[in-house]
Amino acid sequence: MRAxxxxxxxxxxxxxxxxxxxxxxxxxxIPGDVIDLMxxxxxxSADKKSRAQLEAALGLDTPxxxxxxxxxxxxxxxxxxxxxLWQNTPVTELIAQRMPITFELGFLALLVALCVxxxxxxxxxxxxxxxxxxxxxxxxxxxxxxxxxWMGTLVMVFPSIWWxxxxxxxxxAFHVDPLRNLGQMMPPAIILGCALSAxxxxxxxxxxxxxxxxxxxxxAWAKGLNERxxxxxxxxxxxxxxxxxxxxxxxxxxxGGAVIMEQIFVIPGTxxxxxxxxxxxxxxxxxxxxxxxxxxxxxxxLIVDLSYGFLDPKVRYR
Amino acid sequence: MPPSPLLQVRDLTTEFxxxxxxxxxxxxxxxxxxxxxxxxxxGESGSGKSVTALSVLRLIPTPPGRIAGGEVLxxxxxxxxxxxxxxxxxxxxxxxxxFQEPMxxxxxxxxxxxxxxxxxxxxxxxxxxxxxxxxxxxxxxxRVPDAARRVDAWPHQFSGGMRQRAMIAMALANAPRLLIxxxxxxxxxxxxxxxxxxxxxxxxxxxxSSLILITHDLGVVARYADxxxxxxxxxxxxxxxxxxxxxxxxxxxTIGLMASVPxxxxxxxxxxxxxxxxxxxxxALPPGCAFAPRCRNxxxxxxxxxxxxxxxxxxxxxxxxxxxx
Numbered sequence: 349m350r351a352x353x354x355x356x357x358x359x360x361x362x363x364x365x366x367x368x369x370x371x372x373x374x375x376x377x378i379p380g381d382v383i384d385l386m387x388x389x390x391x392x393s394a395d396k397k398s399r400a401q402l403e404a405a406l407g408l409d410t411p412x413x414x415x416x417x418x419x420x421x422x423x424x425x426x427x428x429x430x431x432x433l434w435q436n437t438p439v440t441e442l443i444a445q446r447m448p449i450t451f452e453l454g455f456l457a458l459l460v461a462l463c464v465x466x467x468x469x470x471x472x473x474x475x476x477x478x479x480x481x482x483x484x485x486x487x488x489x490x491x492x493x494x495x496x497x498w499m500g501t502l503v504m505v506f507p508s509i510w511w512x513x514x515x516x517x518x519x520x521a522f523h524v525d526p527l528r529n530l531g532q533m534m535p536p537a538i539i540l541g542c543a544l545s546a547x548x549x550x551x552x553x554x555x556x557x558x559x560x561x562x563x564x565x566x567x568a569w570a571k572g573l574n575e576r577x578x579x580x581x582x583x584x585x586x587x588x589x590x591x592x593x594x595x596x597x598x599x600x601x602x603x604g605g606a607v608i609m610e611q612i613f614v615i616p617g618t619x620x621x622x623x624x625x626x627x628x629x630x631x632x633x634x635x636x637x638x639x640x641x642x643x644x645x646x647x648x649x650l651i652v653d654l655s656y657g658f659l660d661p662k663v664r665y666r
Numbered sequence: 667m668p669p670s671p672l673l674q675v676r677d678l679t680t681e682f683x684x685x686x687x688x689x690x691x692x693x694x695x696x697x698x699x700x701x702x703x704x705x706x707x708x709g710e711s712g713s714g715k716s717v718t719a720l721s722v723l724r725l726i727p728t729p730p731g732r733i734a735g736g737e738v739l740x741x742x743x744x745x746x747x748x749x750x751x752x753x754x755x756x757x758x759x760x761x762x763x764x765f766q767e768p769m770x771x772x773x774x775x776x777x778x779x780x781x782x783x784x785x786x787x788x789x790x791x792x793x794x795x796x797x798x799x800x801x802x803x804x805x806x807x808x809r810v811p812d813a814a815r816r817v818d819a820w821p822h823q824f825s826g827g828m829r830q831r832a833m834i835a836m837a838l839a840n841a842p843r844l845l846i847x848x849x850x851x852x853x854x855x856x857x858x859x860x861x862x863x864x865x866x867x868x869x870x871x872x873x874x875s876s877l878i879l880i881t882h883d884l885g886v887v888a889r890y891a892d893x894x895x896x897x898x899x900x901x902x903x904x905x906x907x908x909x910x911x912x913x914x915x916x917x918x919x920t921i922g923l924m925a926s927v928p929x930x931x932x933x934x935x936x937x938x939x940x941x942x943x944x945x946x947x948x949x950a951l952p953p954g955c956a957f958a959p960r961c962r963n964x965x966x967x968x969x970x971x972x973x974x975x976x977x978x979x980x981x982x983x984x985x986x987x988x989x990x991x
Binding site: 562563564566567568569570571572573574577581582585586659660661662 | 723725751754755756757758759762763765767770771772773774775776777784785788789820822833836
């Protein structure tokens with residue numbers, strides 16, 4: 349299994365090179381480049397000479413493929429993702445500040461999703477076609493249909509109209525005040541998590557229904573096990589493999605959702621930084637963030653693949 | 667005085683709701699199982715023999731299934747009156763079951779040893795370590811070679827025959843007084859079938875437990891059963907000792923069955939005879955005797971009323987109007 353994990357990690361490199369190349373080029377294809385923005389903002393007469401000076405100062409005067417090679421070289425040899433074009437701070441430093449916040453949001457959302465999806469999905473399956481099953485399924489359809497940005501806006505707007513309450517705008521880090529931090533993080537995490545739980549719950553229910561009809565579940569009943577043991581010990585584990593796959597596939601959706609939630613709830617995570625960077629054409633930040641997101645998604649997929657080994661004894665890694 | 671029966675099934679009726687209406691898979695079936703004996707329930711597919719077995723342990727999936735009536739007296743206690751919780755204490759403890767499909771009846775994601783040890787842990791709170799030790803002994807008792815190491819194996823590492831041995835070990839864990847084996851060898855290679863049945867016979871003899879052997883294989887019946895119950899269309903049509911059924915079959919269906927099996931003592935060159943027609947459609951049973959459409963001795967009464975079981979010889983029952991004359 350270790351050899352398999354190492355091989356998978358090595359396979360990360362070409363994937364990331366390819367993905368970063370695409371990001372590197374596409375951010376530069378967005379109409380209106382950073383020089384235009386800077387010049388108009390600083391109100392310098394946009395003559396050719398100052399343009400060239402600025403381009404040279406920012407290192408944008410060389411051809412794109414050179415810039416890319418320099419960028420990759422800096423990662424490999426200096427561990428640097430370059431500097432922000434506007435703030436001149438190292439991108440790694442900015443990401444190190446912002447990324448933990450986004451990961452916290454993503455992790456909380458995933459936790460909410462699992463805490464909702466697994467129990468509701470299992471319950472809906474073992475009480476198929478009862479009131480609880482219908483309620484669970486209706487809830488899941490509702491969460492699937494409601495866009496999370498709309499839900500987020502509602503949660504921001506209505507409590508403040510009705511009760512004069514709105515989430516803190518001043519962000520508090522988890523290690524400073526865990527309770528206040530969670531108070532800020534939970535509303536977006538619940539909204540994201542519920543949206544995520546919809547598909548997962550339906551998959552859990554479907555798989556449980558299938559597994560509960562298997563012969564070995566009948567064997568478990570014939571042994572005199574109670575319902576809890578039959579469901580948890582004998583059925584759930586076998587039903588979980590597709591569910592875990594699904595959760596892995598949803599990781600990018602989760603990250604995308606976090607970007608939107610950070611914007612709505614003014615949480616200073618990577619998402620907010622990314623949106624700012626895109627509108628300011630701050631290329632190093634955009635490429636840097638996407639590189640880290642790429643690594644994260646790949647790692648999540650690796651963890652998902654490795655977890656099959658624990659769920660299914662027939663899976664062997666070679 | 668004969669010993670009192672361990673299991674008495676009286677007028678057991680099990681129904682399934684289907685798109686084509688309610689189907690009676692088991693229709694007023696009664697039989698006894700005495701301590702230490704092997705009762706074979708014989709019949710073709712859809713005759714209700716498996717449903718009868720599942721009904722005894724109340725393992726009918728509900729809905730669509732439902733035990734509509736009757737009594738299942740185990741040791742004098744009606745299992746149909748127990749709560750689900752009380753029933754759980756009977757299953758895998760005093761009555762254990764072995765299923766037809768060893769390939770799919772073991773949980774693919776739990777080690778063999780744990781699955782065998784589970785009934786001990788569940789019914790007697792045996793700590794897992796001790797239960798797994800007991801599983802080793804059980805596995806070697808069902809002649810799985812290298813049992814001490816095999817307890818840690820996974821089902822997919824076992825062959826079909828080995829899995830069925832593991833199923834038997836699991837059923838034996840709590841030394842049940844009644845073992846129900848639902849076509850235990852149907853899915854196995856012919857060479858393995860005899861080994862498994864010999865094993866079943868041997869372990870039941872050792873423990874003195876009774877065995878209900880459900881099968882469609884008349885060769886198996888002749889060799890292993892003490893008594894035989896023949897089912898057709900959800901009803902019991904004939905029952906008696908194995909010798910009665912083989913030497914003096916009385917019901918036309920049983921006679922037809924016997925004629926369709928090759929025998930060593932039949933005249934050279936004689937042909938096997940098949941029973942004409944198709945097994946009955948339970949959703950559209952004819953009025954009267956279900957076997958009438960295929961019966962060689964059919965007459966007017968057969969289409970009007972259902973014949974009841976009557977004694978044609980001591981302890982030999984048959985349900986046919988032929989015996990009325």
